[in-house]
Amino acid sequence: MEVADLGPLMAYARGRVAEAWAERMAAMAAAFAPRAEVHDRDGTVAAESLADLRAAGYPGLTAPREEGGEGAGLADLCLLQAILATGDAPTALGLGWHLSLLLGLRATGAWPEEARRRVFRAAVAEGALINSCASERETGSPSRGGRPTTRAEPTAGGYRLSGRKTFATFSPVLRWFLVPASLEDGTVGEFLVEAGTPGVRVEETWDTLGMRATASHDLVLEGATVDEDALVERYRPPERSRRSADAGGPLLHVPACYLGIALAARRELVAFAWRHRPNSLPGPIAEVAAVEEQVGRMEMALLPALAFLFDAAAAWDAADAEGRAALRHRLAAAKVAGTEAAVAAVDIAMRVVGGLSLSRRLPFERFYRDVRAGLHNPPMGDMAVRALGRAVLAEGKPPVSP
Numbered sequence: 001m002e003v004a005d006l007g008p009l010m011a012y013a014r015g016r017v018a019e020a021w022a023e024r025m026a027a028m029a030a031a032f033a034p035r036a037e038v039h040d041r042d043g044t045v046a047a048e049s050l051a052d053l054r055a056a057g058y059p060g061l062t063a064p065r066e067e068g069g070e071g072a073g074l075a076d077l078c079l080l081q082a083i084l085a086t087g088d089a090p091t092a093l094g095l096g097w098h099l100s101l102l103l104g105l106r107a108t109g110a111w112p113e114e115a116r117r118r119v120f121r122a123a124v125a126e127g128a129l130i131n132s133c134a135s136e137r138e139t140g141s142p143s144r145g146g147r148p149t150t151r152a153e154p155t156a157g158g159y160r161l162s163g164r165k166t167f168a169t170f171s172p173v174l175r176w177f178l179v180p181a182s183l184e185d186g187t188v189g190e191f192l193v194e195a196g197t198p199g200v201r202v203e204e205t206w207d208t209l210g211m212r213a214t215a216s217h218d219l220v221l222e223g224a225t226v227d228e229d230a231l232v233e234r235y236r237p238p239e240r241s242r243r244s245a246d247a248g249g250p251l252l253h254v255p256a257c258y259l260g261i262a263l264a265a266r267r268e269l270v271a272f273a274w275r276h277r278p279n280s281l282p283g284p285i286a287e288v289a290a291v292e293e294q295v296g297r298m299e300m301a302l303l304p305a306l307a308f309l310f311d312a313a314a315a316w317d318a319a320d321a322e323g324r325a326a327l328r329h330r331l332a333a334a335k336v337a338g339t340e341a342a343v344a345a346v347d348i349a350m351r352v353v354g355g356l357s358l359s360r361r362l363p364f365e366r367f368y369r370d371v372r373a374g375l376h377n378p379p380m381g382d383m384a385v386r387a388l389g390r391a392v393l394a395e396g397k398p399p400v401s402p
């Protein structure tokens with residue numbers, strides 16, 4: 001596959017990291033696409049594709065250069081994640097959680113240095129993956145402020161963890177689970193729990209409509225004992241973790257992933273429109289005015305969403321800590337705009353393709369199932385839009401008269 005096949009995305013391929021990675025990632029995405037179809041059916045992680053990404057050093061993309069990583073920024077991350085998602089969105093999402101966590105650590109300097117460097121180095125040297133396993137059935141999305149029902153009790157040399165986390169993306173292939181748990185004193189701790197720790201197991205519960213190959217199973221902690229130094233953050237709600245000082249910027253890997261799906265739908269739609277020649281027409285449906293208009297509408301959904309995404313990512317890359325905090329609502333809005341545009345674009349593609357879009361012989365039905373998951377990844381749309389509105393209203397709030 002030529003890089004040009006990625007349509008409007010390549011306008012954002014700028015700088016050192018894009019130069020080194022964009023074409024390579026496009027080639028990998030093309031190779032991964034047929035495998036993605038198989039893993040979607042099985043609901044398994046695309047192990048071969050993950051091995052290829054590891055061999056290429058991709059898990060170290062956002063690790064600092066001093067630790068041997070690529071030191072990629074947020075715009076770089078969004079670009080490469082979108083390209084990867086054009087071939088295999090579930091694998092992109094799994095890598096996205098990992099790479100965004102590393103980027104957030106780099107930006108905020110959260111955690112004790114030893115733990116942070118251990119995670120960076122293992123990502124670079126071994127392709128070791130980490131993910132935050134925060135969601136729970138009882139609390140729903142952790143971004144809504146619910147306290148973890150998972151508990152941490154102090155022991156002689158560390159802590160004992162008990163609870164169940166849901167939606168743990170890539171749980172079968174992670175080296176580390178980052179687990180928030182409530183402590184008896186009312187604080188919340190974040191624990192770096194290594195796979196294979198006794199009392200930690202993955203229960204295969206993930207049987208969903210879309211993003212099936214993320215293997216986002218339940219993580220079960222049954223009195224799992226960890227050392228004291230596994231506690232990497234501790235805060236008292238409504239205070240938030242130090243990592244949250246990244247203002248949610250690294251989470252832009254989420255809309256990047258779902259826009260990647262939409263760009264794959266765009267590419268497949270264009271190919272279909274030139275291929276499909278019903279005998280009621282003198283030529284392919286690509287020459288039908290209604291199809292031109294629908295494809296134009298699709299592009300009108302995608303272009304502003306991509307521009308918004310990369311503008312927000314570049315602003316985050318350029319900002320200091322204070323500047324990033326001021327970007328929080330804009331970053332969240334870029335996520336919502338990106339995922340909504342991706343859903344709309346895939347919907348248009350399916351309408352143009354028609355009944356055949358429902359067939360499993362074409363990729364559109366998979367795109368349709370996968371793209372919907374973006375609505376349920378953080379930041380949550382309802383909260384992001386409301387916070388944005390509140391911020392705008394606050395700007396014009398009249399002073400209270402004495």
Ligand SMILES: Cc1cc2nc3c(=O)[nH]c(=O)nc-3n(C[C@H](O)[C@H](O)[C@H](O)COP(=O)(O)OP(=O)(O)OC[C@H]3O[C@@H](n4cnc5c(N)ncnc54)[C@H](O)[C@@H]3O)c2cc1C
Pocket residue numbers: 097131132133134135136139140141142144166167168169211214216373374376377378380382
């Ligand atoms: C593909 C995929 C991968 C994921 N990977 C991970 C992962 O790796 N790690 C992880 O931790 N999580 C992961 N998640 C989970 C995700 O972050 C959310 O926790 C999950 O989708 C549940 O969010 P929710 O908003 O649907 O649920 P809930 O928060 O339970 O909300 C359900 C509904 O109730 C309403 N609601 C609930 N609480 C409130 C409230 N306080 N105020 C107003 N309305 C409320 C909401 O509006 C919503 O409509 C993943 C999700 C998906 C789809």
